[in-house]
Amino acid sequence: MWMRTVPPPPFRIRKEAGFTLIEIFIAMVLLAIGLLGTAALTTGVVRGNVQSRNLTTATAIAQTCFEENRRVGYANAGTVPAGGTNDCSGSSTVTLGGVSFTRVLAIDASVSNIKTLTVTVSWSEGAIGTKSITLKTVMAAS
Numbered sequence: 001m002w003m004r005t006v007p008p009p010p011f012r013i014r015k016e017a018g019f020t021l022i023e024i025f026i027a028m029v030l031l032a033i034g035l036l037g038t039a040a041l042t043t044g045v046v047r048g049n050v051q052s053r054n055l056t057t058a059t060a061i062a063q064t065c066f067e068e069n070r071r072v073g074y075a076n077a078g079t080v081p082a083g084g085t086n087d088c089s090g091s092s093t094v095t096l097g098g099v100s101f102t103r104v105l106a107i108d109a110s111v112s113n114i115k116t117l118t119v120t121v122s123w124s125e126g127a128i129g130t131k132s133i134t135l136k137t138v139m140a141a142s
Contacts, residue, residue: 051125055133057096058121061103062135064088065119069105074141077115078107088119099123113141 065088069077072086080086091104101123108116117139122132 047128051128051131053097054099054123054125054131057099058101058123058131058133059135061094061096061101061121062119062133065103065105066117066135066137069117070139074115074139077117077139078105115139 068086068088072079072081076086078086078089080089088103088105091102094101094103101121104120104122106118106120108118115138116136118134118136120132120134122130124130
């Protein structure tokens with residue numbers, strides 16, 4: 001009896017362990033997207049920290065101005081008393097931490113025996129632009 005044999009296949013399918021080039025490329029793209037997102041988040045956090053530091057410094061400058069005017073008293077608020085000093089009268093520039101802050105004191109004495117002190121502190125944050133903060137307090141004649 002004649003038996004017909006089947007020739008072996010020209011290639012054998014072998015199960016090989018490892019990654020294909022496409023899988024590696026997709027993994028690299030996903031990793032790059034994640035790292036870029038982290039970098040953007042980090043720059044946002046740094047920018048927020050700088051803005052917060054400048055806002056805190058500006059608030060401290062305004063508070064110092066209020067304290068100085070309380071020290072000289074109601075009658076001399078906003079002025080330099082004779083034979084004394086007042087480090088906060090009118091407009092001045094204060095430089096702290098490499099940033100120049102412009103402080104402006106305005107006094108409203110339209111109500112008798114009451115002065116409203118308004119301090120506006122402004123500074124520049126580069127590409128973001130100019131920022132400012134305004135604080136008010138009231139002094140009464142005693």
